[in-house]
Amino acid sequence: MIQLGGGVQATVVGAAAAVVIASLIALTFWWMLHPPASFVEKQAKEAESELERMVGSIVVVFTPEIASSHMMALAAKLARGERSDLLALYVVELPYTLPPDAEMPQEERSALDALGAAETIAKNNGISIRTEIIKARSTKQAVLDIAKRERANLLVLGDYREGKYLGSPLSRTIEEIAADAKCDVLIGVEGKHGTLLVGEPETEGEVSPPPAF
Numbered sequence: 001m002i003q004l005g006g007g008v009q010a011t012v013v014g015a016a017a018a019v020v021i022a023s024l025i026a027l028t029f030w031w032m033l034h035p036p037a038s039f040v041e042k043q044a045k046e047a048e049s050e051l052e053r054m055v056g057s058i059v060v061v062f063t064p065e066i067a068s069s070h071m072m073a074l075a076a077k078l079a080r081g082e083r084s085d086l087l088a089l090y091v092v093e094l095p096y097t098l099p100p101d102a103e104m105p106q107e108e109r110s111a112l113d114a115l116g117a118a119e120t121i122a123k124n125n126g127i128s129i130r131t132e133i134i135k136a137r138s139t140k141q142a143v144l145d146i147a148k149r150e151r152a153n154l155l156v157l158g159d160y161r162e163g164k165y166l167g168s169p170l171s172r173t174i175e176e177i178a179a180d181a182k183c184d185v186l187i188g189v190e191g192k193h194g195t196l197l198v199g200e201p202e203t204e205g206e207v208s209p210p211p212a213f
Helices: 012-033 039-054 069-082 105-124 139-150 162-166 172-180
Strands: 057-062 085-093 130-136 154-157 184-187
Touching: 057 069, 057 105, 057 139, 069 085, 069 105, 069 154, 085 105, 085 139, 105 130, 130 139, 139 172, 154 172, 172 184
Parallel strands: 057 085, 057 154, 085 130, 154 184
Antiparallel strands: none
16 A cells, blocks of 8 residues: 555555556557558568569560560560669570681571560660670570679560470470579460560551451
């Protein structure tokens, strides 16, 4: 028992109870003003954070065998939305029977055409792009080395050009890049009638043909 001035008496237990009640009231008001995030909200925030981490620097890979033109529109939109650096890389695989400085005019011409189209797509999407052509003994190692140099967060590859005729959209090179890359890898297989990733606008008045069944 504690004797207070004016004849007012209070017990230690009563004072402690008052403190506990006041604390509970304060916590209740705080909880009402700061409700816990729902599971869906948490998942959405985690997905946004993952996307920001994933799409920081993007490298789109082209080779004579890997067709990635249909992925350029998607890569440009991702880069624009996340303000990411975008690199279009064309790898010409150099046979061991040729010297390192050998000229390969046909492959180099194809590389210029592919990267020129990539620049056009990037420009149409309002995004800046860098392009690079390299010759290498191993496509896989060249891509991984460039990804490391660029600190890439995302590699974008199309499907295997020659594999379409065999019914296989992926080649061993694509599988090896995906398996050994230190960053995320996005592989886009072009559909038989798909134009979603290409994003070519229809001319005014043009009517799209019905889908084939």
